[in-house]
Amino acid sequence: MSTRWGIRSILATCLPAAVAILVFGTLYGAAARAILGVPLALASSVFVFSGALQFALLALLSVGATTLPLLLIAAALNLRHVVLGAVLRPRIEGSRLRRAALAFFLVDETFGFAVAAGHAAERDGRPVGPATERMLLVAGVTCYLAWQVGTLIGLLGAGLAVAESLAGAIFPVLFIGLASLAVTRRSHAVRALAAALLTAGIAFALPDLRVLAPVVAGVLVALPGVER
């Protein structure tokens, strides 16, 4: 196995994201304690593991939402996972059981790391499948643990307001870096720019859909034309 994407290398790659996730987990835990109570807040992080959805649920519950809106927001926000899974599917060759286990760790950040690992393997002439799977698993477990620890810290009453802004900066930087890794042709860069503009347009026109906007924009700009 190449040392370039060994376990330690993978951990070093996803550490900044894991730290940011831990900070947001802390904020989630602190907010969820009052709305959900400790057992349910902890269970939500353990079984759902989706920051965007869990914060959205808190927002809805804080204004007295009933069951139906909660289920609808879960369905709407999770739609993007179907697209992310479809993009990863050609790169993952393991058995159905293995893919079922890996699927639990499919979130925006781990998707990005897995795609980047697949591209790196392709460039180095290594098999894409194992590199993608290893990254999805290790990055997934790392981010999952960071989210759980963060939630627990928040539930215990700690606040990390000072770190919130710094953590908020990690995600745009991370996604810009991952976009640059995913751009292998000039047309990819043009499509990425178009998706950024389209996302901004959707987010300004329909702010409530801004979580879905990147996937909608990404799919729309990927559909037309041929590669150059």
Next chain:
Amino acid sequence: MSSLVLVAIAAITYGSRAAALVFLPRPGGRFEAVLARIPAPIFAGLATATLLTGDRSLVGGPIVCAALGALLVSPTRSLLFCLIGGAAGYALGALLS
């Protein structure tokens, strides 16, 4: 929110993650070509979305500067350099604000 609703939400979430990854056959031909073009636009869109708030405004200045710093070094196609550029941008933004 009851435990039952939480179980339903967890099932919806896992189902969405597993839908394509587990149950769909491996795509081929033109569909695979389209899927291969999706990651860069999605990451660019995610970066954009994280710079916007729910009330149609930009996030704080240091975060925007961090994104600009990362964007500046993105032609190097190195995640490490992007993080360094982002950190430098953030520091500059924090100094200026």
